[in-house]
Amino acid sequence: MLRVVLVEPEGEYNVGFIARLCKNFGVDELYIVNPKCDLKKAVEFSAKGSSILLNSKVVDKFTDAIYDLDLKISTSSIADSKGDMLRKSISPWEMINYLDKNKIGLIFGRESVGLTREEIFMTDLLVHIPGNPDYPVLNLSHAVGIILYEIWRSRLTSKENSGIYHGAISS
């Protein structure tokens, strides 16, 4: 079971695009913590992902979106090179090795300020998508797309390589 959790998203277009991406890449659940934008307007950007948005679960508190997960993965536009990190971040392709859990949540932060230290501290892994060191900050929905693609890719390439389907992302 794969869940995408958005924490206080600010842009309608991002929320809509993310619902579409959830449909494109077979995500089971979309949770939205305390949205800061109009979810009805977001539907305009969701194309055939609109049902996922209409069925998304809106909660008030971060903990309500993650308490039942077996693996909580947070994301950050900041790599761990500065010393001031809670823990080492890993790349999306390293993340793949940890996905043999039942209920997995991918957690994305606010467009303006990302996730708080406290929120990251409540998760099991921190993933950073590497990019141009001068400007690795992706737009929110593009970060979601890349993480979901990497998981989808790993399912396909592990099938190609081993004939064995591994991982719990099978629902």
Place this chain on the structure above:
Amino acid sequence: MLRVVLVEPEGEYNVGFIARLCKNFGVDELYIVNPKCDLKKAVEFSAKGSSILLNSKVVDKFTDAIYDLDLKISTSSIADSKGDMLRKSISPWEMINYLDKNKIGLIFGRESVGLTREEIFMTDLLVHIPGNPDYPVLNLSHAVGIILYEIWRSRLTSKENSGIYHGAISS
């Protein structure tokens, strides 16, 4: 040298997001064929990629955007399974094996109708990002982000694996 070519893009937000992605993933050139949207409005969505948009080359004809390329890669939301296809499409991770060329162009189609058969026919490779078979059609800028990520990823993982930096995507 890596160039992104957008053919008749229709959405300001997509063009702006793509300029940002070009900055995030070290793209050298952005070409826009006959834009169907307001490029000034697109700047609002480009964040720190605005200079790439302001320096983008706007051309009238598709051929003007591709004639000088050593490798032309087109993209399609439709996989090649239906029989009515010009040629076999490959996945983004298969694409990586063909990038030992100097001037490489990644070509993306219209939000409404993609690339025409004639346009695809003028290119060397056709890439399809696999996804949910019921709905593999990504939003334009999210498709761009995934292809650029895959190229960036391959640079990093080939360095990790072999100590050798391969490919021409080095500028």
